[in-house]
Amino acid sequence: MKITTPTVNAPCWVELGTTDPEAAGAFYRELFGWAARTDVRPGAGGYTQLLVGDAPVAAIGPIAxxxxxxxxxxGIATADADATAAAAVENGGRVLKEPTDVFEEGRFTVLADPAGAVFTAWQAKEFKGAGLLNEPGALGWVELATRDTAGAKEFYSRVFGWSVTVGETYTQWGLAGEDFGGMLDMAEQFPPDVPPYWMPYFAVADVDLVAERAAALGATVMLPPTDVPGGPRLAVVHDAQGARFGIHAAGTEG
Known part of the structure; x- marks a missing residue:
């Protein structure tokens, strides 16, 4: 990810919705060495930020x-959550949660693209987003898996103004040449009952070591550590509750 601070129309945050926040929190703290800070305010629902040092990098909360x-x-940063929700609908997407204020932190909405991949849009107020990007333990890349790559290019370019760089086997997303993510054609690689999805990749110093640690902690390594031709070394993991995420060697993405 070439974008290193929260930037409007680029990924700025990731959060895990899970059936077992306590177990998931223990897993990720052990895996990445994250510290935890739980919001104890009434109405926060136990929302817990995860930190590298003092920098928030992700969060965990119960499924809604x-x-x-x-x-x-x-989460994609936006200057106006309401306008982004309207633009998503105008371009064939859906609003799964209407724009909502989160205390004084900001305003967010949950959206789905025309194929059904779910993401959030975050309008920052007091909370800008991740305090660290593209460093070990922090978000380093995002990837859309979809069966409608043509539709996705049109939707995200119109809603967020993303640039699209098409390679022989992979498409990358960016803003003004600063790439931050990619798109995978699900085609016949996935069972038909697997819906389109967005997946975060976390940067790590040693992909093999973190993948081995994840397995020892009860996760399933779906894609073992692999060198991508012309790209990073990476792996894909499912945690014990089934949440999917990737890891990649820090500083080698995009």
Whole structure:
């Protein structure tokens, strides 16, 4: 990720909605060495920020409804959450949660693109987003898996103004040439019942060591450490509750 501070129309935050926040928190703290800071205010629902040093890098909270899957949600910074929600609908997406204020921290909305991949849009007030990006233990890349790559290019370019760089096997997203993510064509690689999704990749100093540690902590390594031609070394992991995330060697993405 070439963008290193929260930037409007770029990824700025990731949060995990899970059926077991306590177990998930213990897993990720052990895996990445994160510290935890739980919001004890009434109405916060036990929302817990995860930190590298003093810098917030992610969060964990309980799923909001029985229909919600345990999953990581990628948050995109926006100057106006209401306008972004309207633009998503105008371009074939859906609003899953109407724009809502979060104390004095900011305003957010939960959206789905036309194929059904879910993400959030965050309008910052007091809370700007991740205090650290593209460093070990922090968000380093985001990836959309979808069966409608043409539709995704059109949707995200119109809603967020993203640039699209198409390679032989992979498409990358960016802002003014600063790439921060990519798109994977699900095609026949995934069972038909797997819906489109966004997935975060966390930067780490040693992919092999972190993948081994994740397995020892009860996670499933779906893609073992792999060198991508012309790209980083990476792995993909499912935690014990089924949330999917990636890890990649810090400083080698994009």
């Amino acid at each position: 409804s029985p229909r919600q899957r345990t999953a990581w949600l990628v």
